[in-house]
Amino acid sequence: MTKLLEVKDVVAGYGDGPAILNGASIDVQPGKVHCIIGPNGAGKSTLLKAICGMLKVRQGSVMFKGQNLKGKRPDQVLREGICFVPQERALxxxxxxxxxxxxxxxxxxxxxxxxxxxxxxxxxxxxxxxxxxxxxxxxxxxxxxxxxxxxxxxxxPEIVMLDEPSLGLAPKIVQEVFDIMKVMTEDGITVLLVEQNALMGLKHADWGVVLDLGRTLFEGPAKEVLTDPRIQELYLGGQKAA
Amino acid sequence: MSDLIQILILGLALGGVYALMGAGLSLVFGVMRIVNLAHPSLIMLGAYVAYWAFRLYGIDPLIILPVAMVILAATGVILYKLVFEREARSAKYSEMTVLLTFAFAMVFEGALATAFTNTQRVTSPAYATDAIFIADIFIPLGQLYAGIVSLVLIAGLALWLKYTRFGYAIRATTQNREAAELLGVNVNFVGLVSFAIGLALAGAAGALVSFVFSFYPSKHWEWIAILMSLVVLGGMGSILGTVVAAYTLSVVAAYVGFFFGATWSTLTFFVALFVVLLVRPQGLFGEKPELA
Amino acid sequence: MAQTYENTDEILAARRAYNDTLAQAHDARRATWFPLLIVALLMLVPALQFVGNYNYVIHLMLYTLMYVTMAAGWNILGGYTGYISLGHSVFFAVGGYFAGMIFARLGISTIIMAPVAGLVCAALGYLIGLITLRVRGPSFIISSLALVMIFRILFEKWQFIGGAAGLSLPINDLSVQWAKLPYYYAFLAMAVFGVWASYRVRHSKFGLGLRAISKDEVKAESAGIDTRRYKVLAFAMSAFLFGAAGAVWGEYLTYVRPNIFIHILYFSVWPALMCILGGKGTIAGPVVGAVLIVAFNEFFVATLGSSTIHILVTGMIMALTLMFFPLGLVGTLAKHRRLPRILNWD
Structure with missing residues (x-):
């Protein structure tokens, strides 16, 4: 398995505040769509912010193509080829x-x-x-x-990170968002997606990551994550994947 | 009737100066979300630069204006590096920094008053007391020059913001700091440059003010309230709004002064501030109420 | 693959424990006896007059107590609610003028009228708050500054209350030895009331609402708090304490004058600074701040004497506090768990 981006045991938080992330890890494979799910406050957005340099990574490493992104400013991370679209007002x-x-x-x-x-x-x-x-x-x-x-x-860019792109959009329009995501992957862009709507997100993803308590709890092919009974009970509201 | 036109012209001439005084403030607020209450005390510093240059060496304030701009811009760089760069990272940023700038306003006032006393000063180049007449309407040359120079500087700023790459960066940072940072804008550097430019405008305003109004260090309190009314009325951070507000209020204040007396003329600005808060808290050109 | 939990209960329990570590445990050890002891001692201070002339000491303490009153009042709005006002000298002046006029015309002592003056200011604060509390953050601070400018002009122009020259008030007929006593006890009572009130507010549902507003007003509102009414009431309460303090200060000085009473440095900035220096949002903070600033001021006036340097130094203290101890003395010590028990009044 080739890794484009390897996030390992990252600890991060806001300002002098407590650590929101307590050892989060993800392996990002080139060309795939990765969906991060988890309850509110699990640290999903925090993880994306830590990768792109908006938050200081206190411990752990963020390896991208053999170099550590830890400590780089957002504009430097961008130049490496990682784009981040933050929640809601990105314009x-x-x-x-x-x-x-x-x-x-x-x-x-x-x-x-x-x-x-x-x-x-x-x-x-x-x-x-x-x-x-x-x-x-x-x-x-x-x-x-x-x-x-x-x-x-x-x-x-090589990687685009999307933080809840479907937030506040009508269901019909949400599909358009995922269509654009598809266009991106056709261009060879790797996508790292955070979705509140876990079912929806996982359905459009290749790889699923469950983040909770600031840590990575489960990681695996999206289909497996979607059908795992424990995950269904905890994070998918008991819904069965259609 | 000619009285009324006369007042209008005087109001417009002063409006330009107010606009320049407010433009730097608005720029800094837009980019850094700092209401720099020390801005008026720094205008005062600019005024003293012009005053002493004229008094000691007889240099015209309009010639010393660029020098005042450079001195103030340098002050801005130092202040930013020492104080605001680290402040920008702290929580409760906005309200704490307002207090901080208030503290600096007192520091500058205290320093200027200790150095130069609270005696009223005014720079008096020949044109400051001269006037031209068009029919029976007189236009004081000092105010006319000050108004024109102000307009030129503000127009220059607006063009620079609209068409240059750095202008894009400043506008983007103003509208969405996070997104700008994510697109590769070094927002800290943008902050530094805007702060320096904002203060350079304060320096220019100071040089102009030095021959338009009489001044003394503790007068900056009055300017604080006046400039803040402009910025709030114009919609925090909108330079265009600030300029429009400056002209409007300056003209209204001139009429109020003419009909009711000079003290009430200043009151115009403060009452306007309250009316704006009451009717349209986001100001004329602001989009949403300030809730952060 | 990262650490995996076997069953769901385990994860839910772990999440609960995790949330608990995020919430800072509240240090409940409180020293109630200490402030009570201070009050008891303060009540005995005037007995010094039996053994000599301690008028200066009494003046200084009375002055400090007045500031404790105001700083405690400012704390309710600025500390709990997060609305920084730099215009509260307006209420100090309105209280001074209201009680001063009644004292001058009807001869009723300002000490008796102080609560009424406070209520008048609370009502005024309520009305002003309805307007200015529509905006928060920087805009609110600006509106408070504008308030000072407006009232300064109004007071100077209003001939009925003496215009720029202000009001002269009669001197009381007590002997020099005891002349300060009524005012001393009046300010002591006010300071105790102010600190007690801020304590009660902090521990009420109302105070909880105020602190929620300070943290995140939008969320507070969506949680069902009537934020507008809460804020305006907090404003009125702080105005009450300023008005009561201003009322008695007029009789003590024997005059009320706009430029003295609406003085932005002494009656708007100082109470704010005391609160911030001591620790906004804490009970002991404003008291500690008031003592420090008054003491520092006495030392400074005695050694340097120049009012321009005075402004310079006040500004510097404020800037340094904000930059290096934004939580204030009490707040910073509490954060590092170094706060002496006797200063934990929360």
């Missing part, structure tokens, strides 16, 4: 769609390439071309999430 509401896309390529120095990639993205997501001069904050929730996810593809 700049008073910037136009076009300006938002440009911000997506902020770390690129070559302006011509940037404009070319923005064109490509607009090609794939016509709604973004249609709305290009509209302020992002005035679009619908689904369109905003489309923009936030499409924006990460400008940098052609």
């Amino acid at each position: 700049f509401p008073k910037m136009t769609v076009r300006e938002n896309l440009r911000m997506g390529g902020f770390s690129m120095t070559d302006k011509a390439t940037l404009e070319k990639r923005i064109d490509e993205i607009e090609e794939r997501f016509p709604i973004l071309r249609e709305r290009r001069d509209q302020h992002a904050g005035t679009m619908s929730g689904g369109q905003q999430q489309t923009l936030a996810m499409a924006r990460t593809m400008i940098l052609r």
Whole structure:
């Protein structure tokens, strides 16, 4: 099993506060969709924030392609090829769609390439071309999430981390979010997904990770996680996978 | 009738100066979520730079203006590095830093008053007391120059924010700090630069104010309340809002002063602040109430 | 594969234990006898006058007690609720003027009128709070500063209450030896009341609501707390204590004047600073802060004397406290579990 990203026994928390993560580990395999599930306060979002450098990793290691990301700033992690789309407001509401896309390529120095990639993205997501001069904050929730996810593809990252992309969206639109995720994997992007809606998330994933008490409790192929009776009882609300 | 036009013109000229005084404050608030209550005391520092340059060496305040900007920008870099960089990481950031800037306002006031006493000062280049007449309307040259210079600086700031890469970074950080950081913006550096620019604008405002108003260190209290009204009225962090609020309130204050007397003119700003809080807490250009 | 639990009960138990470690255990050892002892000693202090002239000591203690009253009041709003006001000198002045006018016209002592003056300020605070508490954080601080400016101008312009010159009040006819006594006991009573009230608020459902507001107002509201009413009541309570203190201070000084009473440094900033220095949100904090600031001020005025340096140094203390001890003395000690038992009044 090749590992693209190997998170090992990470301890992390906010500021001087208590540790939220107490030894979380994940092995991320290239090209796959990984879904992290767990109850509220389990440390799911905290784990993504620790990987991308927004939170200090107190102990443990985050190995990406042979180098430790621990202690790097978010902008440095981004340059390594890991994009993070935080929960809800990932956009700049008073910037136009076009300006938002440009911000997506902020770390690129070559302006011509940037404009070319923005064109490509607009090609794939016509709604973004249609709305290009509209302020992002005035679009619908689904369109905003489309923009936030499409924006990460400008940098052609290796890993995209999504924190609850379906949050607050109508069920019909949630499917669109997972469709975009599929587009990403077709491009060879590895996805690391945190989902509150565990059933939904696992169904679209290859690999399932259960995080609780700040630790990784279970890890395995998504199908197995989905059918494990203990996990069903604890984390899937007793629902059986359809 | 010509009285009314006269007042309008005086109000507009001062409005530019208020706008410049508020623009730096608004920029810093937008990027760093700091209401810098020390801003007015730093404008005061700029005013003293201009005053002493004129008094000791006879240098025109408009010429010393860039120097005041550089001195204040340097002060900004030092303050940011010593204080705000580490503060930005602490919890309860917003309200504690307001108190902190309040403490610094007292430090600067105390230092200026200890060094230069609380005597009223005013820089008096020839144009400060000169005026031009158009029909029977007179325009004081000092205020006219100050208004024009202010407008040029604010326009420069706006263009820079709109079209440059760093401008993008500043606007992005203002709107969503976390997302900006995740897209590769070094938000700490953006904070440093905006703080320095904000204070450079304070320096420029100080140089202009030095020949428009008389000043003494403890007068910054009055400026605090005036500038804060502008920033709240304009919607915290919106530079455009601040500028519009500055012109509006300055004109209204000029009329109030004309009809009811000078003391009441200052009151305009504070009453406006309360009316805004009552009617539209998010200000003219703000989008949601400040709840953080 | 990481550590695996065999059955679900085990995991639920582990989760419970984990949550408990996150919640900091509350140190319940409280020394109630200590503040009571201090109050008893304070009641005996005026007996010093039998053996000599200790007017200066009495003045200093009375002055400190007045600040304890205000700092305790500020604590209810600024410490528990998290709304930092830098405009409470307004209520100090309104209390001073209200009781002062009645004293000057009707001859009723301000000590008797102090609770009424407090209520007037509470009512005013309630009304002002309805407006200014609509915003929080920086906007609220700004509105409190604007309040000072507005009232300063109004008081200076209102000729009925003496305009900028203010009111002169008659001097009481006690001998010099005992002249300060009524005020001393009045301030002692107020300080005790203030500290007691802040204790009671802290341990009530109301106080819990206030602290929830301070932590996260949106969540507090969704938890069913009527945040608006809670905040406004907290504002009114703190205004009450400022108003009562201002009432008696006028008679003690024998005059009420806008520039003295709405002084932003002494009656808005200092109570806030005392609270922060001592530890906002704690019971003992405001008391410790008041003692420290008044003591420091006496030392400083005696050695340097210049009011401009005074502002400079007050600002520096405030800046250093905020940067290095944002929790204040009591708060920082408590966090490191080094707080002497006698200062744990929570």
